[in-house]
Amino acid sequence: MNNNNLKGWLYLLPAIVFLGFFMVYPLVDVFIYSFEEGYNFASQSYSGTGLFNYSFVLHDPYFMQALKNTILMVIITVPLSTGFALLISLALSSIKPLRNAFQTIYFLPYVTNTLAVGLVFMILFKKTPYSDGLANMLISLFGGTSVDFIEGPYWAKMFVFCFYIIWVVLPFKILILTSAIASVNPMYYKAARIDGAGSFTMFKKITLPMISPMIFYLIITGFIGAFKSYSDAVALFGTDLNAAGMNTIVGYVYDMLYGDSGGYPSYASAAAIILFAVVLTITVINLTVSRKRAVY
Amino acid sequence: MKVVLEHITKRFIDRNKKNKTELVAVSDMCLDIPDGKLIGLLGPSGCGKSTTLNIICGLEKPSSGKIFFGDDDVTDLPPENRGVGMVFQSYALYPHLTVRQNITFPLENLKGDKKLTKQEMNDRALGAAKLVQLDGYMERKPSELSGGQQQRVAIARALVKMPKVLLLDEPLSNLDARLRLQTREELRRIQKETGITTIFVTHDQEEAMSISDLIVVMKKAEVQQVGIPQDVYDDPKNLFVAQFLGTPPINVFAGEIREEKVYLGEDCILDAPGIEDKEVHVGIRPEGFIVDENGPLHCKIRVVEVMGRDTSIVSSHPVAETETIRSIIDSEDRPAATSGTVTFSLRKSKVLLFDMETEERIYPC
Ligand SMILES: Nc1ncnc2c1ncn2[C@@H]1O[C@H](COP(=O)(O)OP(=O)(O)OP(=O)(O)O)[C@@H](O)[C@H]1O
Numbered sequence: 001m002n003n004n005n006l007k008g009w010l011y012l013l014p015a016i017v018f019l020g021f022f023m024v025y026p027l028v029d030v031f032i033y034s035f036e037e038g039y040n041f042a043s044q045s046y047s048g049t050g051l052f053n054y055s056f057v058l059h060d061p062y063f064m065q066a067l068k069n070t071i072l073m074v075i076i077t078v079p080l081s082t083g084f085a086l087l088i089s090l091a092l093s094s095i096k097p098l099r100n101a102f103q104t105i106y107f108l109p110y111v112t113n114t115l116a117v118g119l120v121f122m123i124l125f126k127k128t129p130y131s132d133g134l135a136n137m138l139i140s141l142f143g144g145t146s147v148d149f150i151e152g153p154y155w156a157k158m159f160v161f162c163f164y165i166i167w168v169v170l171p172f173k174i175l176i177l178t179s180a181i182a183s184v185n186p187m188y189y190k191a192a193r194i195d196g197a198g199s200f201t202m203f204k205k206i207t208l209p210m211i212s213p214m215i216f217y218l219i220i221t222g223f224i225g226a227f228k229s230y231s232d233a234v235a236l237f238g239t240d241l242n243a244a245g246m247n248t249i250v251g252y253v254y255d256m257l258y259g260d261s262g263g264y265p266s267y268a269s270a271a272a273i274i275l276f277a278v279v280l281t282i283t284v285i286n287l288t289v290s291r292k293r294a295v296y
Numbered sequence: 297m298k299v300v301l302e303h304i305t306k307r308f309i310d311r312n313k314k315n316k317t318e319l320v321a322v323s324d325m326c327l328d329i330p331d332g333k334l335i336g337l338l339g340p341s342g343c344g345k346s347t348t349l350n351i352i353c354g355l356e357k358p359s360s361g362k363i364f365f366g367d368d369d370v371t372d373l374p375p376e377n378r379g380v381g382m383v384f385q386s387y388a389l390y391p392h393l394t395v396r397q398n399i400t401f402p403l404e405n406l407k408g409d410k411k412l413t414k415q416e417m418n419d420r421a422l423g424a425a426k427l428v429q430l431d432g433y434m435e436r437k438p439s440e441l442s443g444g445q446q447q448r449v450a451i452a453r454a455l456v457k458m459p460k461v462l463l464l465d466e467p468l469s470n471l472d473a474r475l476r477l478q479t480r481e482e483l484r485r486i487q488k489e490t491g492i493t494t495i496f497v498t499h500d501q502e503e504a505m506s507i508s509d510l511i512v513v514m515k516k517a518e519v520q521q522v523g524i525p526q527d528v529y530d531d532p533k534n535l536f537v538a539q540f541l542g543t544p545p546i547n548v549f550a551g552e553i554r555e556e557k558v559y560l561g562e563d564c565i566l567d568a569p570g571i572e573d574k575e576v577h578v579g580i581r582p583e584g585f586i587v588d589e590n591g592p593l594h595c596k597i598r599v600v601e602v603m604g605r606d607t608s609i610v611s612s613h614p615v616a617e618t619e620t621i622r623s624i625i626d627s628e629d630r631p632a633a634t635s636g637t638v639t640f641s642l643r644k645s646k647v648l649l650f651d652m653e654t655e656e657r658i659y660p661c
Pocket residue numbers: 308309310319320321339340341342343344345346347348499
């Protein structure tokens with residue numbers, strides 16, 4: 001190792017120590033916990049090592065429900081929110097008057113507290129003795145039968161959950177995509193018009209390839225973020241998510257640590273490691289695909 | 297295809313100033329561009345050259361006036377339907393597409409009975425690439441090409457659909473001097489081969505003079521003069537055109553007419569029959585000077601530069617409007633001393649007189 005190299009490492013040292021202490025160490029720790037059976041916080045003791053925690057978690061119906069909820073929600077919300085964001089950004093970029101006003105409106109949910117947004121969704125969807133919620137009023141207006149979105153059938157709850165998630169993540173994606181679209185040099189559109197391209201061709205052959213790195217970025221971070229969602233479920237369905245059947249993996253981990261049935265750090269660790277493995281796999285797949293597909 | 301501009305005016309809203317004022321980028325432009333010719337559109341920065349091109353291709357709509365391609369009025373036709381080819385100042389090659397894809401792009405947009413098969417497109421693209429000698433680079437991305445090669449891809453892309461009109465906006469400005477010369481010869485060759493009516497924008501007068509059939513000199517949104525390059529050079533309408541054409545530029549003196557003779561200070565250089573006494577700008581082309589002991593014009597030598605065949609004398613004169621004047625003479629006639637005074641006689645045809653106020657030419661008339 002030459003002198004320069006040493007210097008480089010020296011400069012990196014504070015960052016490495018910081019990251020190591022606050023990120024790598026806890027991760028390793030959780031990994032170790034997940035193999036220690038019956039770990040007890042108070043006595044710091046455990047009864048044995050092995051895969052029992054994983055086996056328990058994977059056989060726990062609450063975990064399987066949380067896993068199903070999470071995966072379903074991720075698969076629905078990531079493509080939909082990215083698609084909607086793209087559509088809205090395109091619309092925003094093609095209008096001149098009032099663009100800033102619209103941009104502000106679309107950005108509002110981003111600066112609004114999750115729980116406050118949850119409250120609004122309650123008003124929209126929750127059935128109370130006094131009202132059926134705005135959504136049900138609309139449904140009955142068109143002659144449908146009212147549905148309880150918060151405490152009713154699974155699909156209704158899933159619908160509200162996904163709707164909510166999309167609503168919450170949309171502003172950030174719109175922000176990123178509008179600026180990506182705005183940064184495409186207008187020269188390309190001029191050249192394309194002279195070459196006889198219509199607006200759809202221009203979108204397909206110029207806009208889309210040029211903003212594709214940003215789209216991939218949004219898909220990857222979207223997957224990661226959606227997999228980690230928890231407070232969104234709480235905002236809609238309350239803290240007893242297992243009872244509501246709307247728990248998420250992170251919610252399950254939290255419950256195992258601090259919930260009413262809590263005090264099981266080993267199970268929580270195993271669940272956390274499973275989540276980590278799932279997210280890592282999907283991210284690796286995403287990155288591989290985007291490397292192949294992204295144009296530059 | 298003949299292109300005619302009829303009283304084209306383009307106004308922009310000037311956003312820089314608080315109280316929105318109008319900025320006239322092109323003012324009442326009338327231009328007749330004959331079929332199959334190469335026109336050089338020439339003028340200083342900001343005079344409205346690019347705006348004129350944008351109006352011809354349809355990217356900008358004129359505030360008033362009409363444009364004809366042949367006998368068709370295309371004023372309201374959008375650019376995608378005008379069938380022009382354009383090379384932008386910065387090329388505007390699509391960075392994510394290969395050279396082949398860039399060149400086939402205009403072909404893919406053809407509709408109806410003009411639609412081509414993939415094979416035909418590739419053949420046409422290869423043909424266009426051959427024309428600009430880039431057929432070996434079809435699968436590269438623009439970022440993997442040199443500036444000159446990118447330039448030629450842009451030309452191939454503009455040519456591939458065989459446009460009726462080809463517009464070039466300072467296409468050579470990013471190239472180094474050698475490549476510039478080479479590419480401009482190539483452009484000229486391609487234009488001759490294809491016979492496409494071509495409008496070539498540049499602010500380099502030498503470039504315009506060397507390849508154009510006709511040049512159009514613009515200044516501040518207005519056309520100053522249109523003509524064959526040599527004619528415009530020999531016969532400039534006003535001082536601006538005279539100064540804009542020619543390297544080294546024309547030498548300008550604050551002269552005076554007394555009793556039908558032209559005086560530069562005390563030197564009486566020329567007869568000017570029929571012109572009343574007044575102050576004038578006197579322009580003398582660098583090649584209009586002849587070293588002559590008995591000549592009328594006395595200058596102080598600053599530097600003598602020998603440039604092979606020619607010698608350039610940098611000297612000064614009390615009434616010259618620039619600090620130094622530059623004359624180009626045969627090397628044999630070079631004055632013995634490199635300092636002191638030099639006397640010139642003048643070639644009559646290289647001396648031009650301009651009105652002091654209007655700067656219009658008054659002699660020869
Ligand atoms: N979109 C626009 N909005 C407002 N003013 C404009 C616009 N486009 C051009 N102008 C103005 O019109 C004038 C002519 O511009 P133009 O681009 O035609 O100049 P040019 O002759 O091509 O100059 P250059 O040699 O520097 O390219 C300039 O003063 C410019 O500021």
